[in-house]
Amino acid sequence: MTVKxxxxxxxxxxxGVLGVSAxxxxxxxxxxxxxxxxxxxxxxxxxxxxxLCRGGFLTAVDPHARVVxxxxxxxxxxxxxxxxxxxxxxxxxxLPPGSRDLHGARERIADALAELGPYARERGVRLxxxxxxxxxAADRCxxxxxxxxxxxxxxxxxxQVGVCVDTYHVWWDDRAPAEIARAGAGGRLHAYQLADWTxxxxxxxxxxxxxxxxxxxxxxxxxxxxxxxxxxGPVEVELFNAELWARDGREVLAETLARFREVG
Amino acid sequence: MTVKxxxxxxxxxxxGVLGVSAxxxxxxxxxxxxxxxxxxxxxxxxxxxxxLCRGGFLTAVDPHARVVxxxxxxxxxxxxxxxxxxxxxxxxxxLPPGSRDLHGARERIADALAELGPYARERGVRLxxxxxxxxxAADRCxxxxxxxxxxxxxxxxxxQVGVCVDTYHVWWDDRAPAEIARAGAGGRLHAYQLADWTxxxxxxxxxxxxxxxxxxxxxxxxxxxxxxxxxxGPVEVELFNAELWARDGREVLAETLARFREVG
Numbered sequence: 167m168t169v170k171x172x173x174x175x176x177x178x179x180x181x182g183v184l185g186v187s188a189x190x191x192x193x194x195x196x197x198x199x200x201x202x203x204x205x206x207x208x209x210x211x212x213x214x215x216x217x218l219c220r221g222g223f224l225t226a227v228d229p230h231a232r233v234v235x236x237x238x239x240x241x242x243x244x245x246x247x248x249x250x251x252x253x254x255x256x257x258x259x260x261l262p263p264g265s266r267d268l269h270g271a272r273e274r275i276a277d278a279l280a281e282l283g284p285y286a287r288e289r290g291v292r293l294x295x296x297x298x299x300x301x302x303a304a305d306r307c308x309x310x311x312x313x314x315x316x317x318x319x320x321x322x323x324x325x326q327v328g329v330c331v332d333t334y335h336v337w338w339d340d341r342a343p344a345e346i347a348r349a350g351a352g353g354r355l356h357a358y359q360l361a362d363w364t365x366x367x368x369x370x371x372x373x374x375x376x377x378x379x380x381x382x383x384x385x386x387x388x389x390x391x392x393x394x395x396x397x398x399g400p401v402e403v404e405l406f407n408a409e410l411w412a413r414d415g416r417e418v419l420a421e422t423l424a425r426f427r428e429v430g
Numbered sequence: 431m432t433v434k435x436x437x438x439x440x441x442x443x444x445x446g447v448l449g450v451s452a453x454x455x456x457x458x459x460x461x462x463x464x465x466x467x468x469x470x471x472x473x474x475x476x477x478x479x480x481x482l483c484r485g486g487f488l489t490a491v492d493p494h495a496r497v498v499x500x501x502x503x504x505x506x507x508x509x510x511x512x513x514x515x516x517x518x519x520x521x522x523x524x525l526p527p528g529s530r531d532l533h534g535a536r537e538r539i540a541d542a543l544a545e546l547g548p549y550a551r552e553r554g555v556r557l558x559x560x561x562x563x564x565x566x567a568a569d570r571c572x573x574x575x576x577x578x579x580x581x582x583x584x585x586x587x588x589x590q591v592g593v594c595v596d597t598y599h600v601w602w603d604d605r606a607p608a609e610i611a612r613a614g615a616g617g618r619l620h621a622y623q624l625a626d627w628t629x630x631x632x633x634x635x636x637x638x639x640x641x642x643x644x645x646x647x648x649x650x651x652x653x654x655x656x657x658x659x660x661x662x663g664p665v666e667v668e669l670f671n672a673e674l675w676a677r678d679g680r681e682v683l684a685e686t687l688a689r690f691r692e693v694g
Contacts (some may be wrong), residue, residue, distance in 0.1 A: 218681040266648040268602070301565040303602035304646040305629045310602050338532070338567035338574050366567045382568040384530040 167192050168405040168422055172415035176197045178211035178415045184423055188214040189415030190359075190402040191249065193242060194382070198347040205249050216359050216400040217330075218242065218296065220288035224278035225259035225308060227272040232278070235259075238337040238427065239282050247289040253356050255294045255330045266268035271308040276318055294356035295319055299338075301371055310347035312336050319354050331392065332404065334361035334375050337383045343391050350395025358392050359402045360385065360426070373408040378425035385429040401426075431456050431483070432669040432686055436679035438463045442475035444680045448687055451479040454623075454666040455513065457506060459485045468511050469513050479515040480664040481558065481594075481621050482506065488521035488542035489535040489572060496542070497525075503546050509551040517552065517620050517654065519558045519594050535572040540582055547590030556621035559583050560594035565604075565635055574601055576609035583618050588633040596668065598625035598639050601647045603650035614659025622656050624649065624690070637672040642689035649693040665690075 167190075172180060174195055181189055190210075196204045196218075208215055221242035226232050239256075246254045248349030258275045265271065268386040279293065286293050298307035309315050312329060320329040329349050336342040349355040362383045378385065389401075403422055410418050431454075436444060438459055453472075460468045460482075463630050469602045485506035490496050503520075524537045525532065541674060543557065550557050561579040562571035576593060583591040593613050596675055600606040613619040626647045628640030642649065653665075667686050674682050 261646055264647050268604070272604075299565065300563065300602040301631065302628055303637070311604075314604060338564040340536075340575075363568055366634045367565065367631070370630045371565070371635060382525055382530050387666070399482060 168403055168407075168410065169196065169409050169415040171413075172419070173202055176205055177225075177419075178207055178213055180212055180419050181213055183416075184420060186419075186423065187212065188216045188400050190216045190219060190400075190404065191251075192219045193245060195393050196245065196249070201245055201248050214400075215249040216402055217253040217255050218246040218249060218251050219255045220296075221254050221293070222256035222276045222307075223259035225262060227262050227265070227274070232274075236278060236281055239278070240285055243282070243286045243289055243291050244356075245266045245301035246291045252290055253292050253294050253330075255296050255357055255406055257296055257298060258307050258309045258335065260303065260308060268303070268308050271316065272314065272318065275309065276321055279318065279322055279327055283322045287323070287326045292325060292356050292393075293327045295327060296332060296357075297335055299335045311339055312349070316345055316352075316354065320352065324353040328356035330357035330359060331355065332359040332361065333383045333385065333388050334359075334363060334404075337363055337388070346391045346395045350392075350397060355392065355395055355397045356399070357402065358397055358399065359404045360429075361403070361405050368408065373406050373411075375405045375407050377405060377407065377410065377422065378403065378429045380400050389430060432658060432667055432671075432674065433679040433683050434459065434485045436683070437466055438471055440679065441683075442471055442477055445477055446475055446685050448684060449682075450566075450683075451476065451513060451686075451689065452480045452664050454483060454664075454668065455515075456483045459633045460509065460513070465509055465512050466572070467600050472513065472524050476663075479513040481517040481519050482513060482515050483519045484521045484642040485546075485557070485559075485669075486520035486571075487523040488520075488539045489526060490524050491529070491538070496538075497549050500542060500545055503542070504549055507546070507550045507553055507555050510555045516554055517556050517558050519621055521560055521562060522571050522573045524567065532567070532572050536578065536582065539573065540585055541620060543582065543586055543591055547586045547631060551587070551590045552584055552626050556589060556620050557591045559591060559593035560596060560621075561599055563599045575603055576613070580609055580612055580616075580618065584616065590615040592620035594621035595619065596623040596625065597647045597649065597652050598623075598627060598668075600629055601652070610655045614661060619656065619661045620657055620663070621666065622661055622663065623668045625667070625669050632672065637670050637675075639670045641669060641671070641674065641686065642667065644694045
C-alpha cells in the first residue's frame with residue numbers, strides 16, 4: 167500500500183531490482199489482478215507474501231450485515247491461504263451508524279472471532295487484530311490500544327488470534343511496551359508494521375502517515391521492544407500518504423528501503 | 431471558547447439572557463479585554479468563572495524557554511486568582527522540535543509542576559492537568575490519557591495538582607472510567623468538560639469538536655461516572671468548531687445550552 171501507484175507486476179519487478187524479498191499485500195489490488203494470477207506472480211518473482219490486509223469490519227448490529235461481513239472475512243482467509251501467507255490482518259470496524267456503544271461493538275468483534283478463528287486455523291492462517299489509533303475509534307476501529315487487542319485475542323487460542331503492532335497506531339501509548347511483551351509471551355505477536363507520525367494531519371486523517379524518519383516515532387526503541395518480545399517475523403512498512411502516492415512508485419520504494427535501513 | 435466570536439461583554443450579556451451563571455474563560459480574550467476589566471465585567475454580570483484555560487506547554491528542553499514557560503504559567507495562576515476561579519487548566523505541551531522522547535517530555539512536565547504547584551496553592555488556585563487525545567501527542571500534549579495525567583498529578587498534593595476530564599479527549603478509552611474513579615477518590619477531579627466526537631476530522635484536527643449530541647460520545651454514561659466519583663463542580667462545554675464559530679454567537683450559545691440539557 168506504500169506504493170499503491172505501482173501495479174502488482176511493477177511492484178514485483180521493483181522489489182526484485184531492490185533486493186526486497188517479501189511484501190505485504192492488500193486485498194483490493196489482489197482482487198483486481200486476480201487471486202491466482204497474483205499468487206503465481208509472487209512465486210515467479212520469488213516474493214514471499216508477509217501478510218494480507220485486511221479482514222475485519224465486524225461491528226455491525228444488523229444480522230444480515232453480520233452474515234455478509236463474516237462471509238467476506240472467510241473469503242479473506244481463503245485469499246491469504248492462496249497467497250501463501252499465514253497472517254490476515256483485521257481492522258475491526260467502527261461504531262455502527264448512530265451507535266455510541268463502544269463496549270458492545272468490541273463484544274461483537276469477539277463473537278465474530280469465535281467463528282473466524284477456527285475457520286482460519288484450518289487453513290493455516292492466523293488472524294492479527296490490529297489496534298488503530300484512537301482517532302479512528304468512531305468510524306474505523308473500536309480497538310484503539312494494544313491492550314484492548316490482546317484482551318480480545320486472549321479469549322482464543324494463540325494460533326487462531328493474535329495482534330498486529332503498527333508504530334503509527336501505538337507510538338503515543340506508554341502502556342504499549344508492556345503490551346508488546348505480553349503479546350510476545352503469549353505467542354500472539356503476529357505482525358509488525360512501521361509508519362512515522364507526522365503533523366499536521368490531513369483532513370480525514372487517513373493519508374498522512376509519515377515516511378520513516380520524518381516524524382516522532384523512535385523506531386530503534388520499538389524494534390528493540392519487539393525483538394525483546396521474541397518477534398522474528400517480517401517487518402512491514404505501510405505508509406498511507408497522498409504525497410508519496412503522487413510520486414514515482416519505484417523512487418518511493420527505493421527511498422522507503424533506504425529509510426528503513428537508516429531508522430533500524 | 432465555544433462562542434469565541436462573541437466579545438466578553440456580549441458573552442456576559444448572552445449568558446444573562448439565557449440564565450447561564452458560570453463560564454470558563456481563555457487567557458487570550460481576557461488579555462485582550464484586560465484582566466481587571468474582565469474580572470469587573472464578570473462580577474457585574476453575576477457570572478462565576480469556572481476555570482481559566484490554559485497554562486502549560488512545559489516540555490521545552492532549552493533552559494531559557496523553560497524559564498519563559500514557567501514565568502508565563504505563574505502569570506496564568508495570577509490571572510486565575512484575579513478572575514476568582516480556583517482552577518487553571520494545563521495543556522502540557524508536545525515534543526520539542528526534533529525530539530522523539532515522550533518519556534523525557536513527561537518528566538519535564540513533572541519538574542515544572544513541582545515549581546508551579548506550591549505557587550498556585552499559595553494563591554488559592556489548583557492546577558488541572560488535561561490529557562489531550564492521542565492525536566495531539568506530538569505537537570500539543572504528550573499527556574494522552576487520564577491515567578498518565580493522574581500518574582503526574584499524584585506526585586503532588588491534591589490541592590496543588592489534579593486533572594481535567596474532557597469527553598472529547600477520553601471518550602475512546604476503556605480505562606478512563608476507572609481512572610475517573612481514581613481521580614475522584616484522590617480528590618483530583620478538578621474540572622469536567624464536554625465536547626462530542628464527530629467525523630470526518632478537519633485538516634489539523636483542531637477545529638472539529640462536535641456539538642453535543644451530534645457524535646459518538648455517550649454523555650449520560652460519562653456524567654454518571656463523574657457523579658459517581660463525587661464530582662459536584664461545574665460542567666463546561668468547550669467546542670473548538672470552525673462551523674460554530676462562523677455562526678451567530680448568541681444562537682450557538684442558545685443551541686449549546688439546549689443540547690447540554692438534552693444530553694444530560
